[in-house]
Amino acid sequence: MISQILKKVVDGVKPTFDKGGKLSFLHSLFDAVETLLFVPDTVTKKGAHIRDAVDLKRSLIVVVLALVPALLFGMYNTGLQHFRAVGDVAAEASIWGCWWYGFVRMLPLILVSYVVGLGIEVAFAQRRGHEVTEGYFVTGMLIPLIMPIDVPLWMVALAVAFSVIIGKEVFGGSGMNIFNPALLARAFVFFAYTPFISGDKVWIRGAGKGGEYIDGFSGATPLTQLGENAEQMLANANVWDWIVGTIPGSIGETSVIAIAIGAVIMLATGVASWRIMLSVVAGGWLTGLLFNAIGASPVMDMPAYYHLLLGGFAFGAVFMATDPVTAAQTNVGKVVVGFLIGVIAVLIRVVNPGYPEGMMLAILFMNAMAPLVDHVVVGFNVRRRLSGKLTKGRA
Amino acid sequence: MSKIIKLRKGLDIHLQGEPAPKLIEACGSDTYAVSPPDFEGVLPKLLVREGDLVKAGSPLFFDKANQEIIFTSPVSGVVAEIRRGEKRKLLNVVIATDGRGESVEFKIPSLDRASREDVAGVLLSAGMWPMIISRPYGRIANVADRPKAIFVSGFDSAPCAPDMNFVLEGELENLRKGVEVLGKLTEGKVHLGLKAGTEGVLNRVDNAEQHIFKGPHPAGNVGVQISHIDPIRKGETVWTVDAQNLAIIGRLFRTGRVDMTKVVCMSGPQVVNPYYLRIIGGAEIKSFVMNSNIKPVKRGGGVRIVSGNALSGRIVTRDEFMTFYSNHITVLEEGNYHELFGWIAPRTGKFSVSRTYFSWLCPRKRYNLDTNTNGGARAIVMTGLWEKYVPMDIHPMYLVKACMAGNIDKMEALGIYEVLPEDLALCDFVDPSKTEAQEAVAQGINLMIKELS
Numbered sequence: 001m002i003s004q005i006l007k008k009v010v011d012g013v014k015p016t017f018d019k020g021g022k023l024s025f026l027h028s029l030f031d032a033v034e035t036l037l038f039v040p041d042t043v044t045k046k047g048a049h050i051r052d053a054v055d056l057k058r059s060l061i062v063v064v065l066a067l068v069p070a071l072l073f074g075m076y077n078t079g080l081q082h083f084r085a086v087g088d089v090a091a092e093a094s095i096w097g098c099w100w101y102g103f104v105r106m107l108p109l110i111l112v113s114y115v116v117g118l119g120i121e122v123a124f125a126q127r128r129g130h131e132v133t134e135g136y137f138v139t140g141m142l143i144p145l146i147m148p149i150d151v152p153l154w155m156v157a158l159a160v161a162f163s164v165i166i167g168k169e170v171f172g173g174s175g176m177n178i179f180n181p182a183l184l185a186r187a188f189v190f191f192a193y194t195p196f197i198s199g200d201k202v203w204i205r206g207a208g209k210g211g212e213y214i215d216g217f218s219g220a221t222p223l224t225q226l227g228e229n230a231e232q233m234l235a236n237a238n239v240w241d242w243i244v245g246t247i248p249g250s251i252g253e254t255s256v257i258a259i260a261i262g263a264v265i266m267l268a269t270g271v272a273s274w275r276i277m278l279s280v281v282a283g284g285w286l287t288g289l290l291f292n293a294i295g296a297s298p299v300m301d302m303p304a305y306y307h308l309l310l311g312g313f314a315f316g317a318v319f320m321a322t323d324p325v326t327a328a329q330t331n332v333g334k335v336v337v338g339f340l341i342g343v344i345a346v347l348i349r350v351v352n353p354g355y356p357e358g359m360m361l362a363i364l365f366m367n368a369m370a371p372l373v374d375h376v377v378v379g380f381n382v383r384r385r386l387s388g389k390l391t392k393g394r395a
Numbered sequence: 396m397s398k399i400i401k402l403r404k405g406l407d408i409h410l411q412g413e414p415a416p417k418l419i420e421a422c423g424s425d426t427y428a429v430s431p432p433d434f435e436g437v438l439p440k441l442l443v444r445e446g447d448l449v450k451a452g453s454p455l456f457f458d459k460a461n462q463e464i465i466f467t468s469p470v471s472g473v474v475a476e477i478r479r480g481e482k483r484k485l486l487n488v489v490i491a492t493d494g495r496g497e498s499v500e501f502k503i504p505s506l507d508r509a510s511r512e513d514v515a516g517v518l519l520s521a522g523m524w525p526m527i528i529s530r531p532y533g534r535i536a537n538v539a540d541r542p543k544a545i546f547v548s549g550f551d552s553a554p555c556a557p558d559m560n561f562v563l564e565g566e567l568e569n570l571r572k573g574v575e576v577l578g579k580l581t582e583g584k585v586h587l588g589l590k591a592g593t594e595g596v597l598n599r600v601d602n603a604e605q606h607i608f609k610g611p612h613p614a615g616n617v618g619v620q621i622s623h624i625d626p627i628r629k630g631e632t633v634w635t636v637d638a639q640n641l642a643i644i645g646r647l648f649r650t651g652r653v654d655m656t657k658v659v660c661m662s663g664p665q666v667v668n669p670y671y672l673r674i675i676g677g678a679e680i681k682s683f684v685m686n687s688n689i690k691p692v693k694r695g696g697g698v699r700i701v702s703g704n705a706l707s708g709r710i711v712t713r714d715e716f717m718t719f720y721s722n723h724i725t726v727l728e729e730g731n732y733h734e735l736f737g738w739i740a741p742r743t744g745k746f747s748v749s750r751t752y753f754s755w756l757c758p759r760k761r762y763n764l765d766t767n768t769n770g771g772a773r774a775i776v777m778t779g780l781w782e783k784y785v786p787m788d789i790h791p792m793y794l795v796k797a798c799m800a801g802n803i804d805k806m807e808a809l810g811i812y813e814v815l816p817e818d819l820a821l822c823d824f825v826d827p828s829k830t831e832a833q834e835a836v837a838q839g840i841n842l843m844i845k846e847l848s
Contacts (some may be wrong), residue, residue, distance in 0.1 A: 003735040012441060035771060039737030041729050043766040047816075047833040048706045048823035050410070050554075053745035053752055055770020056827045057738035059777060062751050131771055175774025175828070185725065223403065269750040273779055329778040329792060378793050384807040385626070 010034055028125040032132035056134055062271045063138045064261035067319065070145060071106075072250035073258040078102030078149050081248050082205040085219060102149075104339045105205050106251065109144040110310040112153050116160045117143075124169045135181075135325075136164070137175025142182035142319060145252025146312065146360075147189070148202040155193055159185040178368045180326045183360055190360070200224055203248035223311040223349070227356040230298040242309040253315040256308075263318040272322040275331060280317035284308055284340020291350050299350050307346050316345070316359040321366075328370040330377040337373050341366045399591050400623050401705045402610030404786035406748060406821055410554035411664035411761045412704060412726075416561050418658065419672045420649065421492070424682030426485040427470045428478075428673060428716040429455050434466070434525055436844065437532045439485045447474045452499035452521050452653035455488045463538055469524025469677045471497035487716060490677075491785035498652035504646070506575055514579040518644065521653050525719065526640035527580075530633050531812035532840050542634040544583035544625055547574075549597040549634050549638055550590040550608075552615030553704035555669065557660035557722050559638050559682065560595025562671065566642040567596050573645030574603045577636065588620040595636065618818040622787040627812045639722050643676075659717065662764040663705065663725040665698045674717065680724075681713035689726055696729035699766050706820035707833060730767025738770070745769075748825050773828040781832070784821035791819055795832045798839030803846055815840075 016023045017030035034040075035057075044051060079098030083091040091097050117136045125132040143160060162187035168177045189197050196202055218225070219281030222242065225233035241247050245255025253259075266272035288304025295301050307313060321327060321341050328337040342364045348358025425843035431439040438459040443449065450471040457465040468490050501521050504513045515538055518524045527545075529536035536542070550559050563570065577585045584604040589597055591609035598605070606624055608614045617635045627633055636644070639657050647655050655676035662669040667688045674683060676744035684700055693699060700716040701708035705725045709718060717724075732742075746754045746762040754760070781791040789810035816833035823832050 003733075006735065007733060020471075024811070036738075038733035038735055039767070039769065040771060041731045041733050042768045042771070044468075044768055047831045048820050049701055049708065049710075049725075049766050050408070050764040050768050050824065051767070051829065052825050052827070053742060053747040053754075053769045054747070054749040054825075054827045055738060055774055056773045057770065058751045059749065059827050061739055133773055146429070150411075173737045173774065177509045194749045271749070271751065271777075275779075325776055327778070331779055331782065331791060334779065378790055381788065381790060383812065386628070386808075 006037060009044055010037060025126065028130070028132050028151045029122050032122065032125075035131070039392045057137075059271050060134050060137045062269050063266060063319070064141050066265040067138075067141050067145065067252070069258035069261040070252040070255060070315070071141070072099070073255040074145060075099050075102030075106050077245055077247075077254055078105055078205055078251060081203070081219075085204045085206070095361070101205075105149060106144065108153055108216055109147065109149075109151070109156060109251075110141070112156050113143045113160055114140040116157045117164050120161060120164045120169070124173070130173065134172040139163070139181045139185075142160075142252075143185045146182060146186045146315070148197055149205045149251055150202045151189065151196055155189055155196060156185075156194075159188045162188045175325055177325060178371075179364055180320055180323050183320055183364055183367075186360055187292070187364060198224075200248075203250075219248050221311065221356075222247055223356040226299060226302070226310070226349075230302070234298060234302060237306070239306070239309065242306075250312060252314075253312045256314050259314045259318050266318070266322070272318070273324070273327070273334050275334040276322045276327055278318055279335045279338030280321050280342045281308060283339035284313060284317075284346045287343045287346040288350075291346070297350075307349065311349075313345060313358040316363055317342070320359075320363050326367040326370065328373050330374050332377045333370065333374040336377075337366045337370050340369070399607045399609050402619070402623075402786040404606060404783055405552075405611035405613055406784055406825070407552070407611040408554040408705075408764070408824070409746070409759070409761045411763045412555050412610055412662045412666050412669045413761075414555065414557065414616050414660045414662040414669040414671060417668075418561075419670055421672045421674045421678065421683050424492070424674070424678035426475060426489050426491050426679050427468075427472075427677040428486045428679070429466050429468065429677055430716055430718065431456065431466075431485045433719040434458075434535060436460075437464075438544065439466070440589065441477065441485070441488070443474045443488065445474050445477055448472075449474060449490060450497045450499050452501065454522065456485070458499065458535070459549070461535070461537065462793055463484060464524055464535060465519065465522055466500075466525060467653065469675055471495055473712045489716075498654065501647065501651045501653075503651045504647055504680065506579065509579065511579055514576055516645070518576070521647055523640075523644050523647060523653075526644060528635045528720075529637060530618070530627055530815070532844055533815040534844070536634050536784075540632045540634075541644045542581045542583065542632045545577045545581050545634045545636065546586045546588070546617050546621050546624070547577075547603065547636050547638055548588045548615055548617040548620055549600075550588070550593070550615045551704075551722070552590075552612035553706055553723075554612070555660075555662035555723075555725060556615070556704055557658070557662075557671065558592060558593075559722075560597055562639060562658040562660070562722065563596050563642055563839050564594070566645075567599055567643040569645030569649060570596065570600045570638075571602055572648050573641035573643075574600060576644055576648050577634075577641070578602070581634070586620070586624055588615070588617065588624075590615070597608055597826045612752065612788065613818055613821065616818050618813065618815050619786055622813050626788070629812060630642070631812075637720060637722070640720075657722065659721070660723050661688065661726070663701075663727055664765075665692065665726040665728055676717060676719065676805040678717050679713075680715055680717065680741075684713055684724065684726070692728045694728070694732045696731040696765075699727045701727065705764070706824060707817040728763065728765040730765035730769075734768070736797055758816055768829050770827065772830070775826070775828050775830055777827050779821040780825055780827075781819075784825055785819060787818065791810070791822055791832065794839075795819065795822070795830070795835045797843075798835040800840055801839075803843065806843060811836075811839055811843055 076099040079101030163181040165182040204219040290302040344362035345358040439456040444706040448470040470492040474491040478487040527536040587603035794809040
């Protein structure tokens with residue numbers, strides 16, 4: 001019923017957007033809205049006559065759903081950290097109050113991310129005569145989640161524009177990009193506006209703007225503290241807080257529990273590769289153990305599993321490293337690349353205490369290396385088949 | 396008993412309309428045709444004109460590029476029509492049958508003493524040589540080639556596919572004769588792939604080298620079987636013959652007559668009580684696909700008749716004819732309708748290999764899949780998915796990308812010699828980006844032939 005009415009409305013306005021129509025310059029936008037409302041009526045013309053019900057929209061919306069726990073907790077934590085910083089004990093106790101505070105502060109970030117990103121995507125699609133693809137569904141949600149809450153909106157807009165244009169569209173759009181667009185946005189802010197995304201002032205809403213902190217409160221993330229004063233940080237370590245996520249940090253990265261729920265959703269539906277997730281975790285943990293064995297400094301001596309709980313490690317392993325476009329494409333390659341992401345992330349944290357967070361650069365670096373890894377993996381297959389050996393157990 | 400080759404990769408699509416083991420004698424078509432477009436890469440040159448009288452086995456046209464390969468009439472009668480399409484492309488040579496079933500009598504040499512040339516000569520002159528397909532590339536075999544082996548798949552694993560043991564019931568002697576004939580054409584073996592857990596006429600074809608396969612589709616594809624028995628390397632050639640055509644070849648060598656009678660399976664979600672029927676190859680589609688055996692569609696988009704299976708078959712209209720290599724007619728509903736919020740609604744009636752749908756909860760349920768693409772075409776995003784559905788030692792995504800890029804060296808290195816489009820049909824099916832993998836492979840093969848010949 002609703003479906004029929006909607007269909008009539010859509011069909012009614014369609015000619016306006018078609019070629020020659022008054023609003024033909026918005027054709028891509030119309031097309032995007034129409035395919036959001038209705039599964040297109042296209043039928044198979046060549047190849048298999050029947051097709052699986054899944055499409056890219058469906059796959060990617062699952063990723064967005066998987067992000068919701070981290071998003072909701074991020075909103076709550078934004079409020080919690082703020083009220084803790086200003087010493088408002090009553091407000092701090094109200095879950096709803098904390099969440100609402102965070103929701104109001106986060107909404108502009110999300111809106112800016114989607115409006116700017118989708119705007120650019122639609123413009124490119126229109127110019128190229130393509131359909132608007134749904135890749136930005138996920139990117140648009142990821143970008144706010146990996147930003148500090150106090151990042152200026154214009155900076156987000158600029159970072160989004162950079163990542164969509166330079167990171168994605170110049171390569172041909174979603175599916176063609178080399179680097180994870182969301183991480184590219186973060187890297188852009190990190191290198192262009194470093195003070196806005198590091199240190200101990202940016203992770204808590206309102207911090208550093210008029211000094212309303214209560215005395216002795218530090219807004220530094222555990223990782224920053226680790227870089228500045230490892231002994232003190234390890235002495236005060238509260239692992240449970242790290243797991244729940246009631247610590248300062250980028251909006252979506254703090255709660256290991258919320259991220260784990262997302263991981264379960266993505267693994268159960270099969271939209272993310274368990275090989276990558278598992279190997280990132282294994283790489284990070286084993287490298288941590290290796291440093292334990294060396295034990296030359298307090299940071300090296302830190303229990304290896306701390307690395308998995310701190311900073312962007314969990315978020316990166318679950319939502320960033322698993323991006324199928326920028327990860328390795330062969331199964332062996334996925335394991336190798338995932339493992340190296342874990343290794344490099346922990347290596348950066350431990351060996352270079354001046355820069356406490358290694359996850360972002362580890363993933364971007366391995367994004368660049370993934371095609372090389374795949375090339376080697378495929379090369380092995382080619383050589384084996386040329387040698388004429390009948391391989392057993394590979395089907 | 397030979398060793399069972401177990402395949403884990405692949406997918407059995409539970410399409411509605413599995414055929415019941417019920418054989419109906421078709422009432423017979425008035426017209427039959429041999430259709431050059433059925434034969435990939437053939438440039439037809441006509442040998443008959445409208446009005447000419449022909450018998451079963453009379454030549455109709457030959458391949459200009461390979462002049463010894465001729466194509467013959469399946470029935471006796473008169474050449475009723477030469478149908479042409481755009482640019483005068485020859486589409487069908489239509490024969491109006493006289494119903495007498497006369498055949499050219501061929502002189503059959505004794506197989507004990509016959510040379511390879513004798514045997515090939517009979518197959519060529521009776522128009523049965525085109526039943527022999529050569530790999531790489533899947534074109535009609537070149538008589539001069541020396542294949543290292545000949546492969547026959549004894550089962551079809553595609554959705555709603557015919558049960559070959561049922562189709563070939565009573566054909567044991569013809570099958571054995573066929574194997575004997577093929578044995579004359581190769582110095583290697585004649586391999587026969589069988590399905591684990593079945594017992595029928597094909598198991599008794601004991602003069603072929605039998606291999607048992609266990610696993611989901613595409614285990615029945617001869618290409619998959621080759622890659623597990625004796626993979627094709629650069630410079631090697633193998634031949635393949637469809638099991639039913641093997642029986643037809645055997646029939647020729649036992650009787651000296653061309654008898655193209657075959658059993659085809661009518662199945663798919665839109666067929667009323669799916670069944671088998673005995674026809675003569677090349678029969679007009681409307682002689683057996685009638686309104687009485689097609690279910691009316693719900694949404695008004697009509698039905699799609701596919702000669703072959705739902706994954707790799709060819710669309711045919713009722714005025715066209717049964718295609719040469721097919722044992723199977725699948726009837727599907729056209730999916731040209733819109734669905735509100737389909738990408739996010741639960742859509743419990745839809746089948747998907749992805750767990751973003753709920754079809755994995757009821758693995759036994761059969762689905763009425765229509766021809767809707769279920770989404771728009773996108774760049775390839777979901778990696779690691781195709782690999783689960785191609786039980787061969789290749790990287791399908793890399794191969795398809797090499798085909799799309801037209802990179803000859805890469806195609807060769809990545810395994811273009813081992814595959815035909817049908818072997819990657821499931822990639823078409825499962826891909827969320829709706830990539831046309833079969834189309835890419837077909838174009839890759841065309842390019843290989845063009846560049847390397």
